[in-house]
Structures are given as structure tokens and as C-alpha cells.
Amino acid sequence: MGRYVTRRLLQMIPVVIGTTFIIYALVWALPGDPFAGRCGARPCPPAYVQAMTDKYNLDDPLPIAYVKYLGSLLQGDFGETFQGLSVGEELLRAYPTTVKLALVAIAFEILIGIGAGILAGLRRGSFIDNLVLVSTLVVVSIPVFVIGSVLQLFLGMRWGIFPATVGGDASLYNLILPGFVLASLSLAYVARLTRTSLAENRRADYVRTAIAKGLPQRRVIGIHTMRNSLIPVITFIGADFGALLGGAIVTEGIFNVPGVGNLIFRSITTRDGVMVTGAVTVLVLVFLLVNLLVDLIYGWLDPRISHG
Amino acid sequence: MRGSARRGAMAAAALGLTLVLAACGGDDDNGDGGSGSEGTGSSDGPTGSVSINSTQPENPLIPTTTNEVGGGNIVDAMWTGLVSYDPDTAEPGLAMAESIEPNEDFTEFTITIKDGWTFHDGTPVTAQSYVDAWNFGAVGANAQLNQYFFGPDGANIAGFDTVAGQTDDTGAFVPGSATAETMSGLVVVDDKTFTVTLGSPNSLFETIIGYSAFYPMPESFFTDQAAFIEHPIGNGPFEFVEEVPNTSINLKAFADYQGDPKPQVENIEYRIYADLDAAYADVVANQLDILDKIPPVGLAGDVWKTDLEGRSASAPLTTRFTSMTFPLTNTEVWADPNLRKAISLAIDREAVIAAAYGPGNYVPATGWVPPGNDGYVEGTCGEWCEFDATKAQELYAQTAGVEGTLMIASNSDGGHREWVEAACTSIRETLGVDCQGDYDPDFGSFRGRVNANEIMSPFRTGWVADYPSIQNFLAPLYTANGSANDGGYNNPEFDALIQQAAGLEGDEALDLYNQAEELLAEDMAIVPLWYDNGQRGWSDNVNEPGFTWKGYVDPLSITVK
Numbered sequence: 001m002g003r004y005v006t007r008r009l010l011q012m013i014p015v016v017i018g019t020t021f022i023i024y025a026l027v028w029a030l031p032g033d034p035f036a037g038r039c040g041a042r043p044c045p046p047a048y049v050q051a052m053t054d055k056y057n058l059d060d061p062l063p064i065a066y067v068k069y070l071g072s073l074l075q076g077d078f079g080e081t082f083q084g085l086s087v088g089e090e091l092l093r094a095y096p097t098t099v100k101l102a103l104v105a106i107a108f109e110i111l112i113g114i115g116a117g118i119l120a121g122l123r124r125g126s127f128i129d130n131l132v133l134v135s136t137l138v139v140v141s142i143p144v145f146v147i148g149s150v151l152q153l154f155l156g157m158r159w160g161i162f163p164a165t166v167g168g169d170a171s172l173y174n175l176i177l178p179g180f181v182l183a184s185l186s187l188a189y190v191a192r193l194t195r196t197s198l199a200e201n202r203r204a205d206y207v208r209t210a211i212a213k214g215l216p217q218r219r220v221i222g223i224h225t226m227r228n229s230l231i232p233v234i235t236f237i238g239a240d241f242g243a244l245l246g247g248a249i250v251t252e253g254i255f256n257v258p259g260v261g262n263l264i265f266r267s268i269t270t271r272d273g274v275m276v277t278g279a280v281t282v283l284v285l286v287f288l289l290v291n292l293l294v295d296l297i298y299g300w301l302d303p304r305i306s307h308g
Numbered sequence: 309m310r311g312s313a314r315r316g317a318m319a320a321a322a323l324g325l326t327l328v329l330a331a332c333g334g335d336d337d338n339g340d341g342g343s344g345s346e347g348t349g350s351s352d353g354p355t356g357s358v359s360i361n362s363t364q365p366e367n368p369l370i371p372t373t374t375n376e377v378g379g380g381n382i383v384d385a386m387w388t389g390l391v392s393y394d395p396d397t398a399e400p401g402l403a404m405a406e407s408i409e410p411n412e413d414f415t416e417f418t419i420t421i422k423d424g425w426t427f428h429d430g431t432p433v434t435a436q437s438y439v440d441a442w443n444f445g446a447v448g449a450n451a452q453l454n455q456y457f458f459g460p461d462g463a464n465i466a467g468f469d470t471v472a473g474q475t476d477d478t479g480a481f482v483p484g485s486a487t488a489e490t491m492s493g494l495v496v497v498d499d500k501t502f503t504v505t506l507g508s509p510n511s512l513f514e515t516i517i518g519y520s521a522f523y524p525m526p527e528s529f530f531t532d533q534a535a536f537i538e539h540p541i542g543n544g545p546f547e548f549v550e551e552v553p554n555t556s557i558n559l560k561a562f563a564d565y566q567g568d569p570k571p572q573v574e575n576i577e578y579r580i581y582a583d584l585d586a587a588y589a590d591v592v593a594n595q596l597d598i599l600d601k602i603p604p605v606g607l608a609g610d611v612w613k614t615d616l617e618g619r620s621a622s623a624p625l626t627t628r629f630t631s632m633t634f635p636l637t638n639t640e641v642w643a644d645p646n647l648r649k650a651i652s653l654a655i656d657r658e659a660v661i662a663a664a665y666g667p668g669n670y671v672p673a674t675g676w677v678p679p680g681n682d683g684y685v686e687g688t689c690g691e692w693c694e695f696d697a698t699k700a701q702e703l704y705a706q707t708a709g710v711e712g713t714l715m716i717a718s719n720s721d722g723g724h725r726e727w728v729e730a731a732c733t734s735i736r737e738t739l740g741v742d743c744q745g746d747y748d749p750d751f752g753s754f755r756g757r758v759n760a761n762e763i764m765s766p767f768r769t770g771w772v773a774d775y776p777s778i779q780n781f782l783a784p785l786y787t788a789n790g791s792a793n794d795g796g797y798n799n800p801e802f803d804a805l806i807q808q809a810a811g812l813e814g815d816e817a818l819d820l821y822n823q824a825e826e827l828l829a830e831d832m833a834i835v836p837l838w839y840d841n842g843q844r845g846w847s848d849n850v851n852e853p854g855f856t857w858k859g860y861v862d863p864l865s866i867t868v869k
Contacts, residue, residue: 036756038366039375039453041771041792042784043759047473050481051451083379084368084537085553094554149585157592157615164593165586167579168555256586258555266554266582270366271752 005292012288017070019284020277024066027273028058034271038082052082056274069277078278081267087278090263094247097170098259101252102244104172104179105186109237113187114230117194121229122221124199132195136188148181148254165256178255182248186240193236197229204228231302238294242287247279354561354574356868358597358850360861361587362578364554369540371523372445372452377860382557382578383520384856385863386428386542388567390419390438391518395865398626398680398776398857400515403567404433404524404543406500414509414811420501425566427526428547435502437524437543439494444530445521448473448486454521457774458491461784461791463516466493466505509811515682515777545571545864554580559863573866592616594847600860602843604723607666616845621852624671625859626680626776628840631673632716632731633769634833637796638761647707648832651714651766652692653700654738655731661838663733664726669843673836676781676828680857683778683818688825689836697738704739713742717767719754720747724768727837758794769794769834776857778821782806786828797833 028034035044035052052058056079057065072079078087120132139147155177156164162177201207202225210220247261256262260279267275365379374383390405402408406420425433444450446458446468459468467488474485493505506513516522524543529536540548545567546559557578561571579596581587584603590596592615602620606612612620634642642648657672675688691699716732718724725745732743746765748754757763771792773780783806784790788798802824809820828834842859846852854865 033756033759034752036759037750037752037754041755041769041794042456043791044453045448045451045455046475046479046481047448047455048451048453050483051449082367083365083553090553093552152589157589160593164589164595167590167595168552253583254586256581256583256590258552258580262582263554266364269582269750270364271750272366 005296008292008295012285015288016281016284020070020073020281021066023280024069024277025062027276028056028065029062034058034273038271055080073281078281079274081272081275082270083272087275090275091260091279091282094258094260094263097257098245098247098252098261100170100172101175101179101182101248101257101259102241104175105183105244106237106241108180108183109187109190109240113183113190114194114233117191117233118198118226120191121195121198121202124195129195132191136191139184139188144181144185144248145250145254147184148178148251151177151181152254165254166258167256168258170257175257178248178251178257181254182244182251186236190233190236193233194229197232198225201225201229227301231298234297234301235294238290238297242290242294245286245290246283354571356573356849357575357577358573358866358868359556359577359579360598360863361584361591361596361600362557362580363582364580365557367453368537369548370452370529370537371520371525372441372450372454374520375453378580380520381860382559383523383542384860385544385546385559385576386540386548387520387523387544388542389518389520389523390421391514393518393776393857395854395856395862398682400518400776403518408514410511410513414511414513414813415506417504417506417513418497418501419504422566423500425543426564427524427543428541428562429526429528430564431526431528432499433524433526433543434499435496436499437526438522439490439496439502440527440530441523441525442494443471443490444525446491447471447489448481449483454519456791457516457519457521460507460789462519462521463504463513464507464510465491466507467491468493468507508807511810511813511817512775512777512779515775515779519774546576549575554582556580569864571864573863573868576863576866588612588845591845591847594849597847597850598853598861598866599845600842600855602845604665606845607669607843610666612843612845619848619852620843620845622669622841622843623855624679625840625842626678627773627858629673629676629678629771629773629781630670630837630840631676631769631771632766632835632837633795633797634766634835635761635763635795636798636833639764641711641764642766642833644707645830645832646703647709648835649692650700650704650707650739651735652832652835653694653696653703654735655835655837656695656734656738657693657838658695660727660730660734663730664723669841670838671841673838676786676825676834676836677778678781678839681773681776681778681781683821685822685825688822689829692829692832693836695734700738704741710739710741713744715744715746715765717746717748717754717757717763717765719749719751719768720745721750728768731837761796766835767794772858778818778825779806779809782821782824783810786834795833797831799827799831802827 035049038044057068080086116132120129123129152164155161163174166174166178207220207225210224247259247264249261249265252259252261253265264276264279362381363378366376367373367379369379369383371383371387374380388403390403391400392403393400404421404425406422409418421435427433442458445452445454456462458465459472468491470488471486471491474482476482494502496502526541528541545562545565547562549558549560551557559576561574584601585605587596587599588603588606591599602612606615634648636642661670674686674693677684714735716728718728725747728745732745735741735743748757758767771785784792786793786797787803787806805820805824809817849868851867851869854862856862
């Protein structure tokens with residue numbers, strides 16, 4: 001186990017270096033002047049361009065500039081935005097909100113997704129099963145920004161049940177609507193995955209054995225079938241959690257959630273390169289760690305999978 | 309067992325959600341706002357809190373380096389300069405200045421400031437506060453974005469060259485090339501008085517120094533910049549409380565504000581939105597108090613008029629001008645003025661506006677200066693800006709025409725693709741020329757191409773004025789050395805008129821500016837398209853707010869119900 005984790009952690013090093021280099025190159029080696037458009041219809045004053053070029057090492061060849069960036073990154077210094085804000089502090093401020101939002105979304109996926117999946121899986125071909133299949137199909141085929149805007153329009157703007165946007169007050173209640181929107185797509189997948197997995201396992205030999213042993217139905221389904229059926233679902237939800245921590249640019253934009261997605265979106269539109277590189281670097285790290293965690297949970301749920 | 313334990317936790321979480329839901333349900337609305345009685349509030353002091361849409365400032369909140377809207381609005385609320393512009397007429401008037409006395413040829417100004425003004429930290433505002441701030445803005449090593457306002461393109465203070473430093477042949481700044489730390493044109497006479505000597509006559513000096521780059525700075529700024537950036541200190545009606553980046557910037561009324569009018573609202577939250585659509589949703593739901601721009605989602609089908617019934621307005625903006633510019637230096641294709649005129653005649657501006665922005669949401673341009681600016685004359689462009697298919701075809705037949713496809717370059721975001729497509733349709737149908745958009749994904753990439761002089765076809769040019777004067781719409785844009793002359797328009801006669809006008813005052817000057825504007829109509833190197841209308845909305849919690857000449861909320865006009 002310890003060796004497995006160490007190996008995985010060591011594997012992350014080249015991945016992190018590779019991805020950050022690609023991001024850094026994409027952001028800073030874009031053709032054209034990075035300061036064009038920052039001064040409206042005028043070119044920026046030469047003294048300003050010079051100062052910023054020095055500050056962000058733009059005069060150096062790309063590999064050298066990148067090594068300098070990586071050097072300060074290793075010391076925990078993510079750099080400063082054009083506004084003079086510390087990128088590290090901004091990320092620290094945005095992350096709790098994004099984590100909260102992701103947790104709300106995961107809660108919906110588990111509650112509604114797994115719930116609907118179990119109901120459908122236990123009664124295949126029934127009305128409920130068909131209802132789940134049709135409704136998830138509808139959800140899967142609608143883009144997130146449509147669901148988001150429609151729910152915002154009716155629940156937020158017209159009927160006033162939920163606040164139209166979140167803003168600075170990222171309370172659980174305020175996050176329900178964006179959390180649900182964020183969960184909607186995955187929720188449909190979770191429901192279908194649970195249903196299929198459950199339906200398959202119900203025909204498995206060990207389930208037949210359990211029934212033959214005379215175990216009560218509740219125990220057969222609740223413990224034996226469920227535990228095995230949920231393995232693929234947990235993998236999916238885990239990977240989804242990693243993705244959600246990357247910030248949901250569309251949903252956070254619609255509901256003005258001051259999270260990582262919003263931060264990245266704004267930094268891209270204002271061409272704040274340091275912020276973009278810093279944020280995406282952290283995203284890569286978070287995604288890798290969450291995936292490692294999921295793989296570990298996997299082994300714990302199903303002892304047949306060993307990380308010896 | 310594990311499974312059921314987890315489900316139990318989930319049920320508890322769901323219950324928790326409901327409890328939070330109940331707790332947050334109430335909105336602390338003061339209900340009946342019967343206390344107003346139409347008083348201006350000066351006797352009771354400022355009351356209430358409001359929220360205004362904003363974007364995250366892109367630069368530190370230092371007036372000499374803030375050049376975009378998000379930071380600009382906050383800086384304008386936190387500072388009062390020597391001169392301010394009347395929100396309704398855009399007329400410049402004395403604010404913190406007691407008097408501004410020019411000499412005969414407008415090269416030297418004696419400025420006296422009013423007594424008793426202090427910064428938010430309690431230190432007095434003196435003549436030195438202004439002189440130091442202006443010097444700081446002009447010194448090259450300080451890398452301030454608004455540096456050019458002190459140079460030939462702005463006030464042109466004597467000695468600017470010595471502090472700004474030099475550029476090499478490629479236009480790059482040469483570090484260490486400045487020979488002085490302070491501009492020789494700025495001399496402090498006493499605590500309340502200083503004199504400004506200009507490098508060239510400028511009758512508009514008083515108008516120009518209303519711009520935010522000319523605000524005063526407290527002494528503490530020069531000793532500890534980092535602390536200042538964390539907590540900026542101004543001398544205006546509102547003082548800084550805190551900034552939560554990406555979320556909000558909060559200001560409160562400054563109790564010792566000496567200016568007039570006084571703030572009537574206690575707290576202002578500038579709420580940051582990455583997406584204006586979200587701000588629109590909030591103002592409709594009464595969760596945001598003032599929205600200074602309605603996004604396309606609200607303008608489409610005029611839904612904003614019903615969404616915000618009784619709490620919205622539309623008014624022409626005096627600051628924004630959109631045009632299409634022909635490149636004249638990197639290609640010979642557009643050298644024939646008749647070709648440029650034919651293309652202008654072929655654009656049905658009314659129809660393009662209707663198709664791209666909704667009928668009536670913009671105003672077709674009839675010249676190069678929007679109405680409301682000092683020196684505006686209607687219809688300078690004359691017949692060339694009016695859609696006339698027959699005349700366009702006749703004129704086009706006399707020219708060599710366009711070879712292949714006519715490209716119109718622009719950035720595709722911000723609603724620009726829509727008008728380019730509509731304008732192309734109009735040109736195609738009128739002249740029978742194939743027309744297409746040539747897009748960059750965002751403003752930065754597009755401006756990169758424009759600045760590098762790479763675009764060989766007509767391209768979009770937009771201008772947001774710095775101060776309300778015809779001069780600001782002509783000099784930087786169309787003089788040969790203008791800092792924003794994108795197309796390379798060069799007409800010595802035009803330059804001479806602008807230069808002459810700078811040394812004159814009042815109607816004499818305006819007359820020359822108008823003559824210069826008429827030259828633009830003869831050449832048609834820049835095709836006027838439209839002026840902006842500003843649409844705004846507000847919540848039930850506030851009375852209709854006023855807006856500045858720039859089209860943004862005037863914080864001094866805000867009153868809560």
C-alpha cells in the first residue's frame with residue numbers, strides 16, 4: 001500500500017511538470033503582444049510594457065522563463081496578478097467556495113442519482129424504471145447552460161424561491177440551485193450506472209447463494225449486492241468530484257459563484273496569464289490527488305483489487 | 309452496515325440543508341420606506357446600503373494606473389479632482405480647485421485649491437499632493453498606464469520628456485533614460501497654490517485635468533505603496549472599507565467630505581460579476597440595486613422593459629463612438645476616397661443596429677463626435693453616412709472596386725460579430741460585393757493585430773472618451789501622431805487645425821475643431837457607424853439613480869427608498 005502510494009506520487013512529478021509547461025507555453029507564447037488591448041484603443045506606454053516584461057520574464061526564451069516560474073512555484077510563490085494580488089491567496093480564497101459547491105453537487109448525485117438508480121434497478125421494466133430512463137435521457141441531452149439559465153429564470157428571477165445568484169454569500173442554501181445544475185448531467189449518468197450495475201449483480205452467483213442461504217431480502221440487496229454494485233458508481237463520482245474541483249466555468253458564471261471556475265474565466269478574458277497558469281497548475285494537482293484517493297477507496301471497497 | 313450508516317448521514321445532511329434554507333429565507337428588507345419625505349438627506353447624513361454591478365479591477369486602485377471600468381468607477385467614487393464634469397451636461401466645473409487661472413496663450417496655469425480638504429486618513433490635501441501625484445504618474449520607472457495624460461497626448465506638462473524616458477528605434481522603453489525625477493513645469497508656490505507650465509498651448513487644460521489620472525495622492529502612498537494598494541486612500545466622497553477579490557469592493561461615505569453634493573447613501577458594495585448576465589438576473593430579482601448596462605440577454609426582444617418595468621431607463625451616452633477604419637499605410641487598396649464613400653453609403657446603419665442590437669438601442673452616427681460633447685455639430689458626415697443604394701452603386705462603379713471578398717476585421721465577442729455580419733449583408737446586397745467578417749476571438753488579440761498594423765482591410769474602431777470634448781474625439785484618433793490613430797490617417801490640414809484650436813478658447817476653438825471634423829467627411833478614411841445608448845436598471849430598494857457623463861452610476865446621486 002505504502003509503496004503503491006509512493007509510486008503514484010512519484011509518477012505525478014513528470015505529469016505536473018509536463019502539464020504546467022504546456023499551460024505556461026500556451027499562455028505566454030501565444031503569438032501577439034500580451035499587452036495589446038490592456039490600454040483600450042491605445043498601445044500601452046512603453047515604460048509599462050517594459051516593466052511588465054521584466055516582471056514576468058517575457059524577454060527570456062520560453063524554457064528559461066518557465067524554469068524561473070517553476071523555481072518560484074516550488075517555493076510556494078504563485079506570482080502576482082496585474083492588479084498586484086497574490087495568485088496563491090486568490091486561489092485559497094476561491095477554493096473553499098468551489099469545494100462547497102462541488103460537495104453540494106455530489107450530494108445531489110448521491111441522493112437523487114443513486115436513489116433513482118436503485119429504484120430503477122430493483123424494478124426493471126416498471127414504470128419507475130422507464131421514468132428514470134426517459135428523464136435522465138432528457139437531462140443528458142440538454143446543455144448545462146440551458147438548464148442553468150432556465151432554472152435561474154424561473155426559480156430565481158420569476159418566483160424568487162432561490163436567490164438568482166450567489167455572490168459573496170456562499171451559504172449552503174444559496175448553493176443549492178447552482179449545485180443542482182452542476183449535478184444534473186452527472187446525476188443522470190450516476191442513475192443509469194447504478195441501475196445497470198445493480199441489475200447485473202442481482203443475477204450474480206454470490207447473490208443467488210445468499211438468497212439460497214435464506215438471508216432476508218433487505219440484507220441481500222442492502223449489503224451484498226449494493227456494495228459491489230456501487231464500485232463503478234463511486235469511481236465515477238470520485239472522478240466527477242475531481243472535475244468539479246476544477247471549477248465549473250459555465251455554472252459559476254451563470255450564478256456568479258466566486259469560485260475557481262469564475263476566477264479562471266475572468267483571468268482568461270482579462271488575459272491575466274499568471275493567474276491562469278497558477279490556477280490550472282493547482283487544478284492539475286487536485287485532479288491527480290483526487291484520482292489517487294479514488295483508486296485507494298476502490299481497493300478498500302473491493303478487497304479483490306489489491307494495491308500490494 | 310456501512311451502507312446504511314452512510315445513508316443516515318445523507319439524510320442528516322438533507323435535513324441540515326432544509327434548516328439552513330429556513331434560516332436564510334428572510335431578506336432584511338426594511339419594508340415600507342416611508343421615511344424618505346423627499347429630503348436630500350444632507351441634514352440626516354447618509355443612510356442605507358446599495359449594491360452596484362462591477363468587474364474586478366485589472367490594475368491596482370491607483371488613479372494614474374487605473375484605465376478600465378472596474379477600477380475606474382471605484383477610483384472616481386473615492387477621489388475628487390480639481391475639476392469634475394456635470395453629470396447631466398458633461399460641462400467641466402471647479403471641484404477641489406478654488407480657481408484655475410491661465411495666462412494669455414494657455415501655456416501657464418495657476419491653480420489654487422480649496423481649504424479644509426483632507427484625505428480619508430485625515431492628512432490635508434495640499435498643492436504638493438497634486439504635484440507629487442502627477443510627477444509619479446509621468447515618471448517612466450513607475451510604469452503607470454495613464455502616463456500619456458501628462459505628455460503630448462494629454463496635458464503636455466513641460467519637462468515630461470525628461471521624466472518619461474526614451475524609447476529606442478523599435479519603440480521599446482530604455483530603462484534609466486530619464487534624466488529627471490520631477491517635471492520642470494510643476495512648481496509648488498505654497499500649500500494651496502501651484503503653477504503648471506505646458507509644453508504647448510492648450511485651452512482644454514481645465515477639461516483634461518478632470519480625468520482620474522490627475523487626482524491627488526496622500527503622502528503615505530509615496531512611503532509605502534504596498535500598504536496603499538491593500539487599502540487605497542483618496543479625498544473623495546466615499547472611502548475604502550475592504551476588497552474581497554472576485555466578490556466585492558466595499559466603500560462607505562466619508563464623513564469629512566468637503567465637496568458638494570454630499571453622499572446620500574452610507575455604504576456602497578461594488579459587486580463583482582464575471583458575467584453581466586448574472587448581474588441582470590440579480591437586478592430583476594431585486595438582489596442587485598443598480599445595473600449600469602443591460603446585457604444582450606435582456607435587450608433581445610426588449611424583455612428588459614417588462615422585466616424591469618418602472619425601474620429602468622435608456623439614455624444616449626456621450627462617450628462612445630464606433631467606427632470602421634480603412635488602413636491607409638500598409639496597402640494601396642483603399643487609397644480612393646470614392647471607394648470608401650461608396651462602402652459607407654452602402655451600410656444601412658438603422659437596419660444593422662436593429663439586426664445586431666435591437667431597434668433603437670444604438671443611434672446611427674452622423675459625424676465623428678457623439679451628441680452631448682462640447683463642440684458637437686449634427687450631421688457633419690452629411691450624405692456619406694446616410695444609406696443610399698443608388699448613389700452607392702453609382703459611386704462604386706467609378707472606382708476600381710474591391711477585388712475578391714471585402715473583409716471587415718473585428719473581435720467576435722462582445723456583440724461585434726453580430727453587427728459585422730449585418731453590415732456585410734447590407735454591403736453585399738447594395739454593391740454586389742462579397743463581404744465577410746475577419747475575426748479574432750477577443751479584444752486583446754484583435755488589438756494586437758491593429759497595433760502591429762497587420763490588418764489590410766477595413767476594421768472596427770471603437771473609442772471611449774477620456775473627457776467630454778470634441779478634441780478628445782479628434783486629436784488622439786486622427787492626427788498623424790495621435791496615440792490611437794489606427795488607420796494611419798494623415799491630413800496635414802487637419803493636424804494644423806487641431807493644433808491651432810488648442811491655442812484658442814471657446815467658440816473660436818470649437819469652430820476650428822468643427823472645420824477639422826468636416827475634413828474627415830471629405831476623406832471618409834474613417835466611417836462613422838453609431839453612438840451608444842446606455843440602458844440601465846435598478847431595484848425596488850433605490851430611487852432612480854443618476855449617471856455620469858461616462859454612462860456609469862453617479863454614486864452621489866444614489867438614494868435608498
